[in-house]
Amino acid sequence: MWPVQISKQRRRRQQQLQQHGRALLKRVEQRQRWAWQATNRSDLHDGSFHVAISPVLVIAQCFGLMPVCGVRAATSRGLSFSRRSWRTCYSLLYIGAISFDALFAVNFALHGGLDMRSVEPIVFNGSILWASYQFLQLARQWPQLMRRWARVESHLPPYASWKEREQLARRIHSVASVLLSLSLMEHLLSIISSVYHKVCPLRQDPVESYLYAVAVQFFHVFPYSNWLGWLGKLLNVLLTFGWNYIDLFVILVSIGLSHLLTRLTRQLQQLVERPMPEKFWTYVRTRYRSIVELIYDVDDAISGITFISFGSNVYFICLQLLKSINEMPSTMHAVYFYFSLAFLIGRSLSVLLFVSAVHERARDPLRLLQLVPPSGYLSEVQRLANELSSDNVSLSGLRFFNVTRKLCLTVAGSIVTYELVLIQFHEDEKSWDCQAGKQ
Amino acid sequence: MIGHAPNKLTCQCRAHLSFGCGPNMRFLPKLERKFRRWKKLKKPPLLRKLDALFKSAHKGHRPEDSAKRVQRENGKDIKNELSYKSREQFMYNGSFHEAVGSVLLTAQCFALMPVRGVTAKHPSSLRFSWRYVRTCCCLLFMVSMLINLSFTIYKVLHGSITFNSIRPLIFKSCIFLVCGKALSLARQWPDLMMKWYQIEQDLPQYQTQFEKRRMAQTIRMVMLVGMMLSFAEHLLSIVSAINYAAFCNRTDDPIQNFFELTNDEIFYVLNYSAPLALWGKLQNVYSTFIWNYMDILVMIVSIGLASKFRQLNDNLLKFKGLHMAAAYWSERRIQYRNICTLCSTMDDAISFITIISFSNNLYFICVQLLRSLNTMPSVAHTVYFYFSLFFLIGRTLAVSLYAASVHDESRRPLRYLRCVPKESWCPEAMRFAEEITSDMVALSGMKFFNLTRKLVLSVAGTIVTYELVLIQFHEDQDLWTCDQSTYS
Numbered sequence: 001m002w003p004v005q006i007s008k009q010r011r012r013r014q015q016q017l018q019q020h021g022r023a024l025l026k027r028v029e030q031r032q033r034w035a036w037q038a039t040n041r042s043d044l045h046d047g048s049f050h051v052a053i054s055p056v057l058v059i060a061q062c063f064g065l066m067p068v069c070g071v072r073a074a075t076s077r078g079l080s081f082s083r084r085s086w087r088t089c090y091s092l093l094y095i096g097a098i099s100f101d102a103l104f105a106v107n108f109a110l111h112g113g114l115d116m117r118s119v120e121p122i123v124f125n126g127s128i129l130w131a132s133y134q135f136l137q138l139a140r141q142w143p144q145l146m147r148r149w150a151r152v153e154s155h156l157p158p159y160a161s162w163k164e165r166e167q168l169a170r171r172i173h174s175v176a177s178v179l180l181s182l183s184l185m186e187h188l189l190s191i192i193s194s195v196y197h198k199v200c201p202l203r204q205d206p207v208e209s210y211l212y213a214v215a216v217q218f219f220h221v222f223p224y225s226n227w228l229g230w231l232g233k234l235l236n237v238l239l240t241f242g243w244n245y246i247d248l249f250v251i252l253v254s255i256g257l258s259h260l261l262t263r264l265t266r267q268l269q270q271l272v273e274r275p276m277p278e279k280f281w282t283y284v285r286t287r288y289r290s291i292v293e294l295i296y297d298v299d300d301a302i303s304g305i306t307f308i309s310f311g312s313n314v315y316f317i318c319l320q321l322l323k324s325i326n327e328m329p330s331t332m333h334a335v336y337f338y339f340s341l342a343f344l345i346g347r348s349l350s351v352l353l354f355v356s357a358v359h360e361r362a363r364d365p366l367r368l369l370q371l372v373p374p375s376g377y378l379s380e381v382q383r384l385a386n387e388l389s390s391d392n393v394s395l396s397g398l399r400f401f402n403v404t405r406k407l408c409l410t411v412a413g414s415i416v417t418y419e420l421v422l423i424q425f426h427e428d429e430k431s432w433d434c435q436a437g438k439q
Numbered sequence: 440m441i442g443h444a445p446n447k448l449t450c451q452c453r454a455h456l457s458f459g460c461g462p463n464m465r466f467l468p469k470l471e472r473k474f475r476r477w478k479k480l481k482k483p484p485l486l487r488k489l490d491a492l493f494k495s496a497h498k499g500h501r502p503e504d505s506a507k508r509v510q511r512e513n514g515k516d517i518k519n520e521l522s523y524k525s526r527e528q529f530m531y532n533g534s535f536h537e538a539v540g541s542v543l544l545t546a547q548c549f550a551l552m553p554v555r556g557v558t559a560k561h562p563s564s565l566r567f568s569w570r571y572v573r574t575c576c577c578l579l580f581m582v583s584m585l586i587n588l589s590f591t592i593y594k595v596l597h598g599s600i601t602f603n604s605i606r607p608l609i610f611k612s613c614i615f616l617v618c619g620k621a622l623s624l625a626r627q628w629p630d631l632m633m634k635w636y637q638i639e640q641d642l643p644q645y646q647t648q649f650e651k652r653r654m655a656q657t658i659r660m661v662m663l664v665g666m667m668l669s670f671a672e673h674l675l676s677i678v679s680a681i682n683y684a685a686f687c688n689r690t691d692d693p694i695q696n697f698f699e700l701t702n703d704e705i706f707y708v709l710n711y712s713a714p715l716a717l718w719g720k721l722q723n724v725y726s727t728f729i730w731n732y733m734d735i736l737v738m739i740v741s742i743g744l745a746s747k748f749r750q751l752n753d754n755l756l757k758f759k760g761l762h763m764a765a766a767y768w769s770e771r772r773i774q775y776r777n778i779c780t781l782c783s784t785m786d787d788a789i790s791f792i793t794i795i796s797f798s799n800n801l802y803f804i805c806v807q808l809l810r811s812l813n814t815m816p817s818v819a820h821t822v823y824f825y826f827s828l829f830f831l832i833g834r835t836l837a838v839s840l841y842a843a844s845v846h847d848e849s850r851r852p853l854r855y856l857r858c859v860p861k862e863s864w865c866p867e868a869m870r871f872a873e874e875i876t877s878d879m880v881a882l883s884g885m886k887f888f889n890l891t892r893k894l895v896l897s898v899a900g901t902i903v904t905y906e907l908v909l910i911q912f913h914e915d916q917d918l919w920t921c922d923q924s925t926y927s
Contacts, residue, residue, distance in 0.1 A: 289857050399892045401896055
């Protein structure tokens with residue numbers, strides 16, 4: 001029975017290995033050398049996810065996230081992770097710095113009373129700390145994951161034109177640039193609103209006063225000094241980038257995954273109404289399966305990041321909505337506040353929609369299978385249809401929830417519930433109150 | 440047993456018969472028993488042979504019993520067996536019964552699960568009887584628990600009933616219910632373990648000792664960590680109570696102060712006396728243990744079930760994507776079905792404990808979170824309070840996640856089945872896949888809710904909602920008053 005079959009297979013594989021082993025080894029070495037030597041040029045890129053996401057990863061590495069070597073390599077073979085590379089050291093330094101910052105923030109928050117609003121810096125710092133740890137863990141798996149991704153990509157139907165080939169990269173770049181520029185704008189607005197319209201300056205110099213407000217958790221312990229203020233500002237920038245990057249990364253990965261599914265569906269769309277041989281359906285089914293396995297693996301790797309992204313978004317939306325009841329001290333504050341609220345809601349919604357698109361795209365082939373003519377409805381088609389209808393393919397947040405479009409309404413409903421309860425015992429204390437700032 | 444002195448027996452019985460006692464000698468039980476033996480001998484030889492055959496076949500199931508008998512026949516002392524242990528006795532066979540033995544033994548020290556033979560190598564030596572000392576201890580504890588509970592009810596009914604004041608009542612009644620349920624579980628335990636053992640024997644076996652030992656190690660680790668933390672929590676509670684008692688100083692005797700504080704429900708009714716105080720303290724320690732143990736029991740059973748699923752999954756993973764015969768799939772499907780049946784049997788047996796554990800945890804987390812708004816009277820209180828809060832949340836999370844792992848592991852074969860190549864996709868494999876997709880295999884709380892990972896979020900959401908509502912009705916109590924009602 002089966003042991004016999006296995007031993008046969010194994011023997012055959014050994015024979016093949018002996019015959020082709022040396023040549024294969026040589027070729028692999030050659031390819032690796034090429035991969036190292038080759039540089040990524042946009043006119044040569046092959047439409048792979050690795051190439052498309054590389055600029056975003058480079059930006060992330062500037063801010064101490066995802067310390068993988070070789071993100072600019074032409075293929076995923078050039079990727080590697082090492083504990084002793086300077087990127088890893090930089091990332092560890094970053095994690096150490098923000099954990100110190102988090103400690104100071106906890107100290108500052110505990111000094112005042114604990115409530116919904118005063119835990120804000122703790123949640124902010126804590127979520128980014130957790131996420132950057134997750135990114136460090138992810139960086140270790142990233143080369144392996146990207147190689148798998150490349151293998152899945154290589155077996156998919158080829159692109160019809162250069163336009164199609166560049167589509168993924170274009171989408172990823174446009175989404176990333178829009179999100180990053182909006183977050184930059186929000187950050188600048190926050191600086192403007194607090195520097196030029198300071199209601200109650202803490203110090204004489206407006207810049208010093210701003211630095212004092214930014215790094216208040218340090219100056220709660222130490223006396224004021226300029227360099228500490230700048231350090232606080234630097235950390236603030238890093239944290240703000242990290243906070244936006246969590247969402248951005250989840251969006252980009254899900255764009256990549258849904259693109260894989262779209263490629264398969266596009267081919268299916270053209271051929272589905274003709275009676276196709278069984279071989280074709282086997283091909284479609286195995287490709288679909290390999291994509292789904294990849295989705296499960298990616299989910300295992302990034303579900304911690306997804307979870308923290310959703311959790312922090314829900315918390316901050318609740319908090320901002322609660323703050324919106326307060327009166328604004330100036331127009332600039334109002335502009336900044338509503339812009340940041342709209343940006344927050346828009347970002348959370350786009351995360352949800354992009355991530356749930358993976359689930360939607362995974363269900364698409366099922367609709368197409370209903371168009372298969374009766375003469376072409378073979379057992380393989382039936383098996384594929386069964387698998388499609390029974391499997392739940394989606395990204396998840398630590399498998400506590402699956403991200404589908406239905407989640408959107410659930411989250412909105414729970415936000416409204418919490419909000420209604422929170423409003424009831426909310427006193428209209430001025431959130432820009434000078435007394436509150438000094439505490 | 441029967442045939443050791445047939446001649447003598449028959450002679451005696453015949454003698455009795457000649458006195459005319461007849462077969463219905465109810466007043467002489469010993470004689471009646473002898474008469475029955477004689478009746479057995481009256482069976483035709485063929486029937487007797489068949490009986491003997493049947494009995495020996497039954498005994499064949501217990502290898503160590505037959506080994507012992509052989510040794511006894513050879514005139515070997517059983518005491519020698521203790522000093523010369525063979526290697527086999529230290530080898531794991533990877534069974535759940537073996538892994539759970541020490542855990543149950545610990546529970547028995549605290550009047551739970553009175554089954555004999557939990558540390559034996561084979562589950563067939565498990566026995567339950569109402570006449571064992573452990574069962575009597577368990578019943579005795581339940582009676583004393585009941586008395587304590589009635590004191591508590593009396594005290595609660597005499598004060599005002601609020602969300603906070605019924606805390607001891609809920610705590611004690613839950614423990615009483617769990618004790619009762621554990622007793623009925625102990626009655627089923629030998630059968631359950633036998634069933635479990637049979638299913639385990641049928642599964643694809645692990646090759647190495649390391650893999651076989653994994654489940655036992657996880658179970659022991661969970662037990663050890665849980666017990667250590669609960670012990671630390673109890674010590675901290677004693678420290679904070681001593682601190683509080685020293686502050687209040689009602690009487691001259693510090694020990695009396697302490698006991699009057701910790702067992703206020705007893706001394707609300709009766710006057711202070713040292714034996715009563717000791718009884719109350721003992722009761723307190725036992726209750727704390729049982730309160731932790733019910734969560735640990737749910738965790739351990741779910742670890743066991745999940746690891747059985749994993750054992751099957753590891754085998755399926757080994758042959759993932761290879762051409763397998765239909766017989767392979769039918770064999771695996773039957774094994775999977777067996778584990779599912781086992782899962783639902785275990786679920787029926789422990790689901791009452793599960794629901795009590797979950798509702799208890801939910802209630803206590805709500806209460807503790809609400810109390811966290813109070814200002815703490817001293818550092819000892821603060822440390823104890825936050826430690827117990829985090830321990831409670833961590834324990835609840837651990838129970839939910841371990842219980843959810845059963846469901847997760849049961850869905851995993853589907854992924855391997857999806858990778859079956861086209862040539863070996865047979866009706867059996869299809870049936871296997873369909874069964875997995877249509878079944879819902881998970882532990883449950885009396886079938887009201889299934890324990891999956893999604894439950895964790897819904898429970899967290901529920902807690903937040905209740906908490907937000909409860910906060911509105913909350914007045915900050917001054918814990919530094921020596922009024923008894925605020926402390927427990």
